[in-house]
Amino acid sequence: MIAAVDVKTLVIDGINVSARADQTVLEVARENNINIPTLCHLDGLTDVGACRLCLVETKGSPKLNPACVLKVEEGMEITTTSDRLKHYRQTILEMLFSERNHVCAVCVANGHCELQSMAQDQGLTHVRLPYMNPKLVVDASHERFVSDPNRCILCQRCVRVCAEVEGAHVWDIMGRGIGSLLIADLHQPWGESSCTRCGKCVQVCPTGALTDKSKLGSDHPKYPEFLPNLEAMREGR
Amino acid sequence: MTSEELLQIAESVNAEHEKFDYEVNVCMGTGCMSQHSAKLREALTKEAAASGKRCHVRQTGCMGLCAAGPLVLVEPTETLYGSVHESDAPELILSLGEPPVERLRAHLEDYFHGQQHIVLENSGHIDPEKIDEYIGRDGYAALVKALTEMTPQAVIEQISKSGLRGRGGGGYPTGLKWGTVAKAFGAQKYVICNGDEGDPGAFMDRSVLESDPQRVIEGMAIAAYAVGASKGYVYVRAEYPLAVNRLTVSLREARRRGMLGNNICGTQFAFDIEIRLGAGAFVCGEETALIASIEGLRGQPRPRPPYPAVSGLWGAPTLINNVETFANIAPILRKGAEWYAGIGTEKSKGTKVFALTGKITNTGLVEIPMGMTLREMIFGIGGGVPDGRKFKAVQTGGPSGGCIPEEHLDLAVSYEALISVGSMMGSGGMIVMDDTSCMVNVARFFMEFCMTESCGKCIPCRVGTAQMFDLLTKICDGKASYADLDLLIDLCDVVKNTSLCGLGMTAPNPVLSTLRYFKHEYIEHIENKRCPAGVCACGSGVATEVEVTA
Numbered sequence: 001m002i003a004a005v006d007v008k009t010l011v012i013d014g015i016n017v018s019a020r021a022d023q024t025v026l027e028v029a030r031e032n033n034i035n036i037p038t039l040c041h042l043d044g045l046t047d048v049g050a051c052r053l054c055l056v057e058t059k060g061s062p063k064l065n066p067a068c069v070l071k072v073e074e075g076m077e078i079t080t081t082s083d084r085l086k087h088y089r090q091t092i093l094e095m096l097f098s099e100r101n102h103v104c105a106v107c108v109a110n111g112h113c114e115l116q117s118m119a120q121d122q123g124l125t126h127v128r129l130p131y132m133n134p135k136l137v138v139d140a141s142h143e144r145f146v147s148d149p150n151r152c153i154l155c156q157r158c159v160r161v162c163a164e165v166e167g168a169h170v171w172d173i174m175g176r177g178i179g180s181l182l183i184a185d186l187h188q189p190w191g192e193s194s195c196t197r198c199g200k201c202v203q204v205c206p207t208g209a210l211t212d213k214s215k216l217g218s219d220h221p222k223y224p225e226f227l228p229n230l231e232a233m234r235e236g237r
Numbered sequence: 238m239t240s241e242e243l244l245q246i247a248e249s250v251n252a253e254h255e256k257f258d259y260e261v262n263v264c265m266g267t268g269c270m271s272q273h274s275a276k277l278r279e280a281l282t283k284e285a286a287a288s289g290k291r292c293h294v295r296q297t298g299c300m301g302l303c304a305a306g307p308l309v310l311v312e313p314t315e316t317l318y319g320s321v322h323e324s325d326a327p328e329l330i331l332s333l334g335e336p337p338v339e340r341l342r343a344h345l346e347d348y349f350h351g352q353q354h355i356v357l358e359n360s361g362h363i364d365p366e367k368i369d370e371y372i373g374r375d376g377y378a379a380l381v382k383a384l385t386e387m388t389p390q391a392v393i394e395q396i397s398k399s400g401l402r403g404r405g406g407g408g409y410p411t412g413l414k415w416g417t418v419a420k421a422f423g424a425q426k427y428v429i430c431n432g433d434e435g436d437p438g439a440f441m442d443r444s445v446l447e448s449d450p451q452r453v454i455e456g457m458a459i460a461a462y463a464v465g466a467s468k469g470y471v472y473v474r475a476e477y478p479l480a481v482n483r484l485t486v487s488l489r490e491a492r493r494r495g496m497l498g499n500n501i502c503g504t505q506f507a508f509d510i511e512i513r514l515g516a517g518a519f520v521c522g523e524e525t526a527l528i529a530s531i532e533g534l535r536g537q538p539r540p541r542p543p544y545p546a547v548s549g550l551w552g553a554p555t556l557i558n559n560v561e562t563f564a565n566i567a568p569i570l571r572k573g574a575e576w577y578a579g580i581g582t583e584k585s586k587g588t589k590v591f592a593l594t595g596k597i598t599n600t601g602l603v604e605i606p607m608g609m610t611l612r613e614m615i616f617g618i619g620g621g622v623p624d625g626r627k628f629k630a631v632q633t634g635g636p637s638g639g640c641i642p643e644e645h646l647d648l649a650v651s652y653e654a655l656i657s658v659g660s661m662m663g664s665g666g667m668i669v670m671d672d673t674s675c676m677v678n679v680a681r682f683f684m685e686f687c688m689t690e691s692c693g694k695c696i697p698c699r700v701g702t703a704q705m706f707d708l709l710t711k712i713c714d715g716k717a718s719y720a721d722l723d724l725l726i727d728l729c730d731v732v733k734n735t736s737l738c739g740l741g742m743t744a745p746n747p748v749l750s751t752l753r754y755f756k757h758e759y760i761e762h763i764e765n766k767r768c769p770a771g772v773c774a775c776g777s778g779v780a781t782e783v784e785v786t787a
Binding site: 047049088153154156173175180 | 703
């Protein structure tokens with residue numbers, strides 16, 4: 001006998017949708033071709049709700065909730081796009097652009113960057129905030145990969161993929177607030193760290209922060225969608 | 238341990254006290270110790286022994302008025318001496334049985350008038366390191382009562398009826414929280430005491446832990462019984478070495494007396510407590526970050542729901558309350574929920590401990606019934622603003638709170654009232670500012686605090702606070718335009734509504750509240766490149782720091 005699955009129905013952007021009780025609003029929205037922008041979320045990794053781009057409005061709640069961790073509820077009414085949300089999303093993107101050094105023209109990820117395409121999708125035309133331009137050191141000590149913290153948006157995808165999927169937990173964040181920095185092991189050069197050289201972090205990195213040395217110039221596509229397939233393979237499906 | 242045995246201990250303690258004609262209580266809180274009260278106690282002990290008088294010199298916790306430290310309280314005459322130096326010891330001991338030493342007396346009728354001590358009832362009266370002295374003042378009677386006469390359900394009912402709300406700042410009904418954890422499914426549950434007090438100018442929890450740690454332990458044990466937990470953690474900042482020390486001693490004492498461990502009071506109930514030290518991150522006061530920190534992870538908040546009551550420490554249902562909340566539990570069970578509910582306002586019951594600091598005559602710790610006005614607190618108990626300066630604003634709620642101007646001083650203190658004027662209760666820090674404070678600079682100080690204490694996980698808090706700090710600095714330096722002010726206001730809105738945890742959501746509050754009441758100061762900085770209070774070096778050099786005492 002198959003275990004009973006609890007099913008909920010809810011409304012997203014005026015569309016009636018059904019969902020399993022354990023699904024998130026983001027999952028259900030994507031199943032129904034409703035686009036909710038995300039940066040830190042990646043299928044196959046646990047969600048941390050850090051980038052705040054997937055915030056949605058729930059009818060009857062004054063709080064905005066991140067769709068990636070918001071569990072569906074019966075009768076929920078979700079709005080994924082509004083002027084207010086658009087403004088918030090644009091401002092958050094502006095903050096990312098102002099925080100470090102995101103000059104697309106000279107970036108290896110140009111054309112393959114999720115931050116870049118997100119800015120285009122969200123209609124970001126300019127950044128009102130002053131650029132902070134911190135001076136961060138590029139780590140090219142690894143024989144295959146490069147880490148450029150100037151391009152890092154601290155989404156922690158690499159941290160999670162390394163800990164959760166590869167099981168190595170080489171990456172972590174040190175410091176806090178605006179001084180947060182991605183580090184290998186206990187702040188060692190990447191090349192001298194316990195890195196297994198699997199390259200998963202490079203594939204899931206949304207920007208040009210972690211890149212493959214063998215790829216030249218701007219021809220640098222990444223394939224972050226490998227994770228669900230890997231998971232299926234491991235489960236023998 | 239039965240109630241009879243408790244009574245026996247209490248009687249023997251009191252009999253011990255009766256051997257003495259006089260008791261000389263020396264404050265050994267952090268404030269007084271920094272003014273050499275340890276040496277004073279030594280001198281007093283030596284003099285007392287030499288004098289041949291039947292007098293007992295005792296170390297106690299905080300007596301409240303830190304400004305007049307070191308404090309000495311002589312019982313039974315209830316004579317309070319302030320600013321006592323060790324060289325005053327002979328004179329003081331000599332005066333026992335004689336008229337008091339007038340030049341050392343602290344006249345504090347105003348200070349204690351209107352205060353009501355529930356949380357602080359033992360502070361300054363017992364030796365915090367001796368469990369028997371606590372038992373001598375009805376300590377552990379509530380735990381014995383709960384374990385032997387009440388069901389967990391009945392305990393939760395009492396707490397709900399009392400109207401007690403979380404003293405950490407949010408004001409969530411304590412009984413409701415306990416009920417949720419009690420109902421949550423799980424073989425293992427935890428009770429956590431949040432002692433990660435980090436607001437600038439706040440020292441309520443430190444004082445409670447230093448002065449009466451057994452009260453917190455008793456509250457936690459009762460909570461554990463009510464929700465069905467067997468393990469507890471006290472999360473204290475490592476910056477509070479004295480509190481940690483006293484807590485360690487007290488845990489050992491409690492185990493020795495059978496108040497912690499297996500078969501407490503001869504029942505099936507087992508509960509023990511461990512101390513966890515915070516490594517200095519303000520954000521670890523946020524409950525999910527605190528739990529991560531206890532788990533040995535990076536102290537970063539995670540999205541809620543799930544709330545800790547359902548999935549907390551190691552995924553188990555977890556009750557997490559503030560030090561002061563736990564300190565209120567024993568008196569409620571002892572004296573009844575109705576008694577507690579009779580104190581305070583309609584929605585905010587009981588008393589609240591505040592740390593009065595800043596430009597105020599009587600710096601120190603006060604406990605007042607909810608519903609007292611800010612004016613009574615600041616000008617009555619606090620003794621007003623010193624040096625003939627003019628009161629300007631009072632900052633409550635720490636970096637999450639706001640500045641309340643003179644026009645709202647007649648506000649009766651309660652959770653709702655403080656929110657209605659753009660501030661919040663917070664954990665109880667209260668910083669008084671006079672006309673020498675520049676409100677833009679104050680906002681900048683708190684924004685700097687939020688910026689450096691942001692964990693860096695979510696973008697709005699990590700980058701937003703840094704951008705707002707830069708904009709505020711620009712205004713202070715007299716280099717800002719109105720466009721900068723508009724941008725600042727816009728960022729406040731974004732950061733407030735999109736941040737992951739309470740730190741980011743409330744970080745804009747100091748800016749928003751100063752903009753609400755002191756917008757003219759911002760305009761003066763922008764329009765005329767002038768700081769009305771003369772604090773900011775507009776146009777030249779760097780702005781000076783805000784001074785925050787304690």
